[in-house]
Amino acid sequence: MLLHLVPEFDLRRDVVPWLAARGWAAALDTSENSSALYVVNVERNGKVIYTWKGNQRNTHIGLYDLQTKQNEHLYMFERDLRIISCSVNNERTLLAVSFHQYTEEERVSRLLQSVSRYLALLIEIHPINNVRVLKAVDSCVRVQFLYPNEGRNTPTGSRLLLVSEDKYIEQFDIHVIEEEQHRVVIQDSGQLPRVRVADDLIWAQWDMMEQRLFYIVPKESRSILKCIQFYPDENFYSTLESHLDISVNDTQLKLVNFGYHYCQDQDVASKSLNLQVFTSKAGGLCVCCNLASDVPDEIRYCIYFLHRGYNKTFTVSLERTETHQLKEVAFMNLDYYVAAYLPGQFLHLLNIQHPDLLCYSLFLTGEDARIDMLQNCLIRSPLKSTVLDCNVGRMYAVSISDSAVLRFLQNSKRDSERLAALHCALLYFQHMEDLEMQVIWWISENLSTCHSFDPIQEFIIASLYCRMCPETQDLDKLLPYTSLLDWMGIIPGVTCVTDIISIPVLEFQHSKGFWEKLNSNLECVKYAEPHLHYHNNVLRKEWLNLSEEREERRTTAYLRHIFENAKKVLAHLDTWDSEERLVPLFQEEDYQQQLLMGLMVAQLKDHLMRHLQYVGKQKIDQIVLDYVANLLNLVHRIMKEVWRRHQLHSCIFCFDERGSAAEFAVFHFMGRILEAASGLCLPLPPGFHTLHLGLGVRCLPLHTLLHYIDNGVLHLTETCVRKLLKDLDDTEKNEKLKFSIVMRLPEALGQKVHQFWNHPVNANFIARKYVKLLLEKLGSGQCSRPIPERLSVPVEFLPLNYLTSVLAEIENQGVHPCEKQDHVNVRFVEETALRHTVMLLGLKYS
Template identity: 45%
Template sequence: MLKLTQTFDIHTDVISSILAKEETVRRGKDCADVADTRILNVERDGGVVYTWKGASGTTRVGKYDPHTKQNKLLYTFDKQVCISSCSLNKEETLLAVSLTRGGEECFKPVSTCLTLLIEIHPVNNTKVLKAVDCRVKVQFLYPQPSRNTALESHLLLAAEDGYVEQYHILLVKQEGYRVVMQNQERLVRDRVAEDFCWAQWDSGPQRLFYLTCRDKHVLKCAQFFPDRNFEILFELPLELSIIPFTSVRFVNFGHDHYQEEDNEGLKMVVFTDRTGTMCVCYSHPVYKQKDRMYTIAFVHRGFSKTYTVALEQTTMSTSTANLQPLFIHLGYYIVVYLAGHFLHLINCRQQDLLCHSLFLSGADSLVEELGTESVVVNVPGRRLLDIKSGRIYTTDISPDFLLKLLSSSRPEAQRLASLHCMLVHLGPDQDLEEKIINWISENVMSFDAFDQIQEYILASLYRICYQQSLSLDKVLPYSSVFEKKELPVALTAIPGVKCTPELLAQPLIKGKGRSLQGYWEELQWIVERLKYFEAVSSPRYRTTQIKSDWTKLQLALNSEKKKSLNHLRHLEENTKKVLSMVDTWRLDKRIVPLFQEEDQQQRVLVGLMVDKLREHLNRHLPRLGKKKIDMLVVNYVAKLLEMVRHMLESVWLKLKLGPTVLCLKQQGSSEDWVMFHVMCRILEATRGLCLPLPPGYSTLLTVLGVRCLPRHTFLQYVDHGFLQLTEPFVSRLMTDLDNSDGNEELKFSVLKRLPESMEQRVCQLWDHPISSACISREYVRTRLEKYTKTKGSVLLDKDETCFKPKFLPLSYLASILSHMEEQASNPFEEQENVDARFVEETALKQTLIKLGFQDK
């Protein structure tokens, strides 16, 4: 499940270089015992600070630069010492080292711990910062790269006594290259925190989280700024019913190889993301061997969830190295991993249902790089450090593994979670997206728990718009399962996992102006909106909310008064904006013939969706402004239409379909049938969510329906409203098919199902006597409606001798038509004048039929 990519290996990147240099110094003598290399710290710039024991009884400190792939010696102690903490400033002019008592050959100060500040450019003075009987952690601040701070450094010093201090170190240049401390005897320092039992340093955003344990447990955060100032910007009371720690814990302050890890107590870490998320993750002490408990406090959602996992006895590990799970931050997800037992991929943005997270056990949860004996810690940049092997990995989720979880043998909840993970977390990836579409085309039938096409559309649109504006997270739909009246049990529970939710106390976010820019501004807005979203019944937009309005508009479209509706004209303006943004990069190649015709129904639905979504965002996110909301909404609907076309193009190319698909004279092939089936499922999925389709979709689907379905089945699809008889389709039907008995029957069946207005237009395209009769009847009806009786009687008296007396009704009719023909032009454009002889014969035939003298 986890994809670990090795970026550093202490054996290949460091030890080989050290051995080569030591061998050169000792002139080929055996030097295999000179390298006892250990990683001490990983700085913000990615540099790895490490130590090793020299052959001459020295202890050396070096740095590996991941950008240049070079190693640099920083400092050498003339005896073997035990370094428990170490940090290098950004300019590589100062080295802070915390020494502790170790073996017999370790450095033995009077106190247990000795903290030194060493000038290393060049090696010069050494200042004692602390000589105490408790362990001390050191960490240099790394200001923004654009700020010139070469002559000023800031150092954090955190002691097990429960306090953190910040030292301000001013530097001066001597002789053009020497950088030394200025007034090193009196360094300015500030007290940052005190009375804490747990502290975590985040080097990326330069933040210090710590947990106070005086009266109650309060999580606080100090934000450090480039101008040497810091502020306590965040406080959150935590209800911890258990004793958190037996001793002070430090997270991300490097690794102390001389202090044993306490695996039985509470393990805690805080994860933040630029999107405004904050998750406090901690495990519970192990009381029973058969289960594990861990809690994720979603600060940005206002609640926490405690998970209790029952471990399978058959997979119980005898190792005690990893009694507590490892927490890994991947941005959109948090991974909870217990080697040999389970891997829980928790969606930290969407926590409404358990099915949007993924729980794996047994062989599925195995991460080969992280064995049961590994000691793994988080390092900056969302990476992992394996202390024992000396390797650093970047972490991500394996798309190939997620694709395997889509197989039919998997539970539907796993398939839903893996689909969302690929679409939202891993996307956009063209190759992966093609594989997902291929999976959809091969599994076109909807599952019991969810509709995979609806999930593909909503999750992809959510990712696209969510990246443009983080505020849309709470108001845009991301899954169609919420449209179901009753949720399946498979989506609300995980076998073997118990989930207990609890409300969190309201966090306090302090600071003003510059202090709350960036992440803190986003988190503050999210926290402030929590109460509003809790009070609103449905802050998240549901596409089905427009169904009633859409039904009314469909009735209006079929009425004669539709042109008088101003609302329709307004919706048409919305549609024009959307279609102007639709990507037409392959329109000229006509891979799939969409966006090439007027489709009044789909155009109105496009405009209606823009209207309703814009109204929803203006109500819930007024801070975005109407102009930006309008842009976001238009882009949302345009991407929806593009997505449908992209799905069709992918299947079209996979099936190797060509222009013959649009030929009605040929029967559909097996590939045409697959395309028709996929398009039917897309239509069903979009109708279920009341989503619009690209103009031309209905025509293409109906053409495929004629080619693939038996004639009677095709007409049933039409009668039930699944296939739409569009004017381009009927025009193609009338012109492409000959007048054989079967085709003639189909044409008649289609004509009688058309609205009267469309029937009049398409009848002219069919070269058939009955079609001509229809044209003639319509022509006569139109003329007679405009002709008054007085004009008719005058005409009859005036020229009575020109008609045959044998059949006076016909003579009277012909007289009227002849007179009209002389006075008026033909109303049918691009048609020749009506043949009076033909009209006479047709009228006679129709009259005889009416009188019962002739059969139809």
């Protein structure tokens, strides 16, 4: 199962044995379908309030502490009551309870027309003392204490919210005094001060952890979502207003997380819209709602990504229509994801952080979507990453299983599933070492199965994003999280329609945390979001220009600055330990890669400076160096895992034997790394091309090797060519290989390595090249020589004598194309020509 559920609380496991031990459960029906024992509320500090009927049908209220695993009896009514809601203050000195006194039929039969059907009480329970009536009305009410910050010292009072079915919310301010023996009593003997918080609401949700009240009021044909933030200083402010194109049934008030009553929730759920609001720590704000559908075998639900300025409406075709009566989707808040779950049908994990591309949301059906512990839809999310099954009274901590994600990745047949699982593994689990290794192994086996994306590119970019973004606020908006610019694929059985919505209006002052992050997200949507993420299009163009002009601009201040950047990156790299040395990458000079490193540093720095000026230049310099160094280390990490998996060692740089099947697999994989890096214009670690070429020499036939070199797949490096010329003996086969390599060397590199092959073939090649350069100088008019009518040397070898005469006169005019090789001159050309001619004639040269 993809979702991992850990039971944190279970009425039958954690409460029933405690009740039985005290003799309070003799008349209690302990079956799962019993309505005599049920959860009433979950408070901010993780304490679960429940109620049960005692031996004499008395109504008891108890509390279970998730941290201490202890039960506590709070209060008992000597009547058989149906508790609607209940809340205890943070100090557990006051208890607020609302209950149903009599049904309409009971009132008629008992002639109690003047008695209210519903009652809300405030009870002093430390010790049990006075009882005050908060409300005595014919409409249902709910109660909820506000909770201050954890570090608050001995408070002098508490604040209580009272929600009425008549569509208003009040706040009561309750001041207490502490008497002898730590007795806590309410200070004011008169009516408790109260203030109206909200009016005319048709839906409300309480966020216990963050002390926020979300509610909806109707306005013409639309609905307005509002939010009130309650602060520890006993003030509250309206902080958000957003227009929603949702038609909410206003005949009955729908409440979310204001207490839990299975029977009543079932009745309300059948008459009102299933709608919930979820927030994330990164400033995400989502409204999830179930929509009505006229098609029996279809489910429709909509997610408003308010922090991104659009909504997505999903229509899912059900696989098995025999369960078409299950129409209500259960929503769960997993912080990074929102889960939409319909038991027996599907599980849809919607990415809150990156909802733009549908391929980053996991959609599962069949066995993959099965959650054994949740077989009905009446579940709530009282706390983040927590679900409460109101039917059976169990509360679970919910998380995504890393092993299940890996299994799903390995078994997936569609690119959309692979992308979603890969994204989840890399970003949700925050680069866990073992999971990262398993992902690399999966990539090495599935390079050819992914058609709409490059898994190596995705791994590198997503892993870099995950490593860097926690460092600095708003950095996640500037660095790319994916290698894809768009995704045109489909998810079978699911259609999605995206609509632009109005940006929410925020009003807050000096508020850190969620509101500040949400405001930052909204500012990006308003102004510059398409231009924020760093792109490599300018980098590639500049790199190619500098590569072509390197001789002319190599000494300029600009280039010196670029190479200074590269040196800082290389100095910033982590020291490779002995295990990592399994991959024989060399710290060598690589002009092209160092140029690319330095350019990436310069351009990324400019990009961040435009948007993160407040961070400071020194911090940005550090971020950029970390980013490029992490990039190189990531490529090395990939190589290390592939190397380890194929059990290779450093003998691949011995050219006297052919490569194994494992070496060929690694060579192929390195080619895909090179392709991925080229596609994104990313630098590679020093020595990558040397290692790749060394594997190519060992694994490829000569014609294929040369084809790879000619097409730029393999790059000739000084380290590898020098070792090749020195280590291989001069058999006919090796001569052919060496000569083919020497023929393809760039001029600057050839001048460095020719001396390492002392062979007539190499000397012949050098001589030819020397002659060609001299004659080109002659042809370009840089030197002039009258052709003599008669030769001044003996005619022993007329063509050679004539050539050497011409070359000698050019040399005498100061033309020396091979200034770095003093041994190459006309004399060298003459000796080489004679030696080569004699060798071709099969004669002995002396």
